[in-house]
Amino acid sequence: MAVSLVRSHSEKQAGYRELVLEAPTIAPLVRPGQFVHLRIPRLEHRLLRRPFSIFMADQDTLTILYKSVGTGTQLLTQVEQGEAVSLLGPLGNGFPEPNNDHIPLLIAGGYGVAPLYLLASRMARTGVLFVGGRTRTDILCDDEFEALGWDVQIATEDGSRGIQGLVTSALDAWAANNAGAEPAELFACGPDGMLRAVGERAITHNWKGWLSLDKHMGCGMGACLACVQRIRQPDGSIEWERVCKDGPIFEAREIVWEQENEDNHE
Amino acid sequence: MSDSDAMLDLAVNIGELRLKNPVMVASGTFGYGPEYADLVDLSKLGAMVVKGIRKIPWEGNEPPRMVEVPGGLVNAIGLQGPGAQGFVDKYIPFLKQYDVPVIVNIWGTTLEEYGEVAAILDAADGVHALEINISCPNVKEGGIAFGTNVDTAANVMQMVRKNTRLPVIPKLSPNVPNIGDFAKIAEQCGCDAISLINTLPAMVIDIETRRPVLTNTVGGLSGPAIHPVAVKLVWEAAAAVNIPVIAMGGIQNAQDAIEFILAGASAVAVGTANFVDPMTPLTVIDGIADYMRRHNVQRFSDLIGALDVH
Numbered sequence: 040m041a042v043s044l045v046r047s048h049s050e051k052q053a054g055y056r057e058l059v060l061e062a063p064t065i066a067p068l069v070r071p072g073q074f075v076h077l078r079i080p081r082l083e084h085r086l087l088r089r090p091f092s093i094f095m096a097d098q099d100t101l102t103i104l105y106k107s108v109g110t111g112t113q114l115l116t117q118v119e120q121g122e123a124v125s126l127l128g129p130l131g132n133g134f135p136e137p138n139n140d141h142i143p144l145l146i147a148g149g150y151g152v153a154p155l156y157l158l159a160s161r162m163a164r165t166g167v168l169f170v171g172g173r174t175r176t177d178i179l180c181d182d183e184f185e186a187l188g189w190d191v192q193i194a195t196e197d198g199s200r201g202i203q204g205l206v207t208s209a210l211d212a213w214a215a216n217n218a219g220a221e222p223a224e225l226f227a228c229g230p231d232g233m234l235r236a237v238g239e240r241a242i243t244h245n246w247k248g249w250l251s252l253d254k255h256m257g258c259g260m261g262a263c264l265a266c267v268q269r270i271r272q273p274d275g276s277i278e279w280e281r282v283c284k285d286g287p288i289f290e291a292r293e294i295v296w297e298q299e300n301e302d303n304h305e
Numbered sequence: 306m307s308d309s310d311a312m313l314d315l316a317v318n319i320g321e322l323r324l325k326n327p328v329m330v331a332s333g334t335f336g337y338g339p340e341y342a343d344l345v346d347l348s349k350l351g352a353m354v355v356k357g358i359r360k361i362p363w364e365g366n367e368p369p370r371m372v373e374v375p376g377g378l379v380n381a382i383g384l385q386g387p388g389a390q391g392f393v394d395k396y397i398p399f400l401k402q403y404d405v406p407v408i409v410n411i412w413g414t415t416l417e418e419y420g421e422v423a424a425i426l427d428a429a430d431g432v433h434a435l436e437i438n439i440s441c442p443n444v445k446e447g448g449i450a451f452g453t454n455v456d457t458a459a460n461v462m463q464m465v466r467k468n469t470r471l472p473v474i475p476k477l478s479p480n481v482p483n484i485g486d487f488a489k490i491a492e493q494c495g496c497d498a499i500s501l502i503n504t505l506p507a508m509v510i511d512i513e514t515r516r517p518v519l520t521n522t523v524g525g526l527s528g529p530a531i532h533p534v535a536v537k538l539v540w541e542a543a544a545a546v547n548i549p550v551i552a553m554g555g556i557q558n559a560q561d562a563i564e565f566i567l568a569g570a571s572a573v574a575v576g577t578a579n580f581v582d583p584m585t586p587l588t589v590i591d592g593i594a595d596y597m598r599r600h601n602v603q604r605f606s607d608l609i610g611a612l613d614v615h
């Protein structure tokens with residue numbers, strides 16, 4: 040736990056902001072895929088912290104990339120440089136070590152690009168980023184990935200950038216062209232519906248698929264059991280696991296999805 | 306530590322149980338021990354109260370299980386847990402590393418099950434007291450179903466009492482017309498203390514979907530919103546009995562805790578506030594010590610019930 044000072048806070052593009060926090064006790068420990076549980080200043084009458092993936096981290100700062108979606112994230116936009124913010128972190132399991140013999144395919148929906156960027160920036164090799172969103176302003180960080188030497192494939196639902204359709208269409212096109220050429224490993228973060236579709240691809244193509252789940256959280260520390268997800272165990276049984284502590288990253292084959300798609304991401 | 310600090314005596318007895326200070330963590334808000342242990346030295350707590358367990362492992366409710374509301378949260382976790390033996394095997398070895406009394410919150414769906422859980426935990430080395438949950442609003446059978454009727458509450462208390470030599474602490478429901486009756490029954494059944502309050506039954510509706518937010522439809526309200534309700538109930542319960550009262554409900558700081566103590570509580574438990582700031586139990590302990598210094602009170606026990614009613 041730490042009290043961090045805001046080093047900078049700026050709009051990245053319409054609707055998305057970047058918050059840079061001085062967190063010398065947390066930042067050096069961060070592994071890609073982990074998150075911080077942040078107490079939003081001046082969020083009166085609301086108690087809970089809000090979880091945000093770590094987008095960038097160096098020795099003394101960490102950055103989050105967020106979208107305003109409700110009361111808390113709206114208020115977060117007003118936080119100013121120099122202000123103190125309370126953080127718990129780094130939390131969660133993080134992505135596993137990538138297999139360098141496999142081409143990494145990263146699939147991002149909206150702010151889901153945040154943990155994938157940290158992952159890519161620490162990978163020993165480059166791969167393909169598939170990034171999707173409703174419209175062109177939901178496409179984030181394509182420049183950053185290109186600067187790292189990644190192949191960036193864009194899909195928007197309204198066709199305003201890249202191919203028109205879902206990010207999984209772009210992934211399917213890639214898979215069709217590269218059939219059998221090279222083994223791949225998937226890493227994805229985004230809304231449940233997207234993750235589920237990506238997970239199906241991973242299983243079909245016999246790739247590992249590491250999916251970062253987005254669940255409403257209470258404590259963020261594994262204590263309250265608010266954030267549970269059904270996970271298939273090695274012995275075949277199914278148990279609740281805590282997205283905050285045992286996750287947020289699970290392998291596609293482990294996740295037992297709900298019957299109904301309760302996609303309330305946006 | 307100054308000389309006056311050395312004189313401060315924060316210790317308190319709950320039946321045979323001696324607590325080094327009066328601040329515990331409330332069941333269900335601090336896990337089973339390991340969850341917060343990297344942040345909070347468990348040995349500094351007055352007691353560690355673990356999440357409710359029944360005899361067998363239990364799945365709890367379907368998510369969503371928690372929703373935030375102004376001044377609190379409504380939860381319907383539904384007492385997910387590893388079962389009595391699972392708890393003993395998995396968590397007692399960990400908890401034994403700390404110098405902290407372990408209080409296990411227990412429940413069942415039948416009278417017999419309450420007795421069986423009590424017996425299993427009685428046999429386990431490393432459990433120091435049992436808190437009987439007869440007040441959880443989030444399970445269809447058990448919990449509050451036993452706690453809102455004086456006779457069934459008494460049956461559960463006697464059953465647990467018969468099955469253990471450990472201190473027994475029934476946790477009372479706030480959802481009763483006269484809390485004093487339940488407190489008295491606990492005393493008559495030979496219980497060592499009572500604790501209160503559990504969450505208040507509550508409901509939140511999503512007006513866009515026209516559905517309850519929680520899959521369980523209803524849940525229990527906790528957090529600062531319930532604190533004044535809890536103070537009044539603790540005050541009434543403490544007035545009705547001579548056994549110690551452990552108070553909880555919306556404690557966020559030492560002031561909230563001291564209100565309970567003045568109203569008659571011998572100890573307090575921090576719940577929902579742990580989710581906001583895991584250091585809350587420790588800042589409450591420091592704040593109580595501070596208050597004692599400011600008011601020239603050397604022994605914590607002198608504060609208990611020291612309320613001046615107009």
Ligand SMILES: Cc1cc2nc3c(=O)[nH]c(=O)nc-3n(C[C@H](O)[C@H](O)[C@H](O)COP(=O)(O)OP(=O)(O)OC[C@H]3O[C@@H](n4cnc5c(N)ncnc54)[C@H](O)[C@@H]3O)c2cc1C
Pocket residue numbers: 074087088089090091092093103104105106107108109110111112113150151153154252253254255256287303304373
């Ligand atoms: C592991 C993880 C990583 C995340 N990373 C990012 C990120 O990098 N960038 C980003 O913009 N957002 C991220 N989110 C989502 C972010 O936490 C929510 O958008 C935020 O909590 C919404 O808060 P609010 O007060 O604005 O919304 P409200 O709808 O007013 O919040 C009400 C309640 O719902 C919870 N809640 C609402 N939406 C979500 C959600 N999608 N996920 C979890 N809890 C939610 C809030 O915490 C709060 O308790 C992440 C979520 C998780 C679980």
Ligand SMILES: Cc1cc2nc3c(=O)[nH]c(=O)nc-3n(C[C@H](O)[C@H](O)[C@H](O)COP(=O)(O)O)c2cc1C
Pocket residue numbers: 263331332333334356357358380382384410438441476502503504526527528529531553554555556574575576577578
């Ligand atoms: C997420 C959550 C889980 C809880 N689980 C239990 C439980 O297992 N057994 C129990 O007796 N009380 C349980 N409670 C109730 C608390 O122990 C406490 O009585 C109540 O929340 C009031 O205190 P607070 O306002 O400080 O949280 C739970 C409360 C919350 C918020």
Ligand code: FES
Pocket residue numbers: 255256257258259260261262263264265266267281282283284
């Ligand atoms: S948010 Fe509390 S257990 Fe995951």
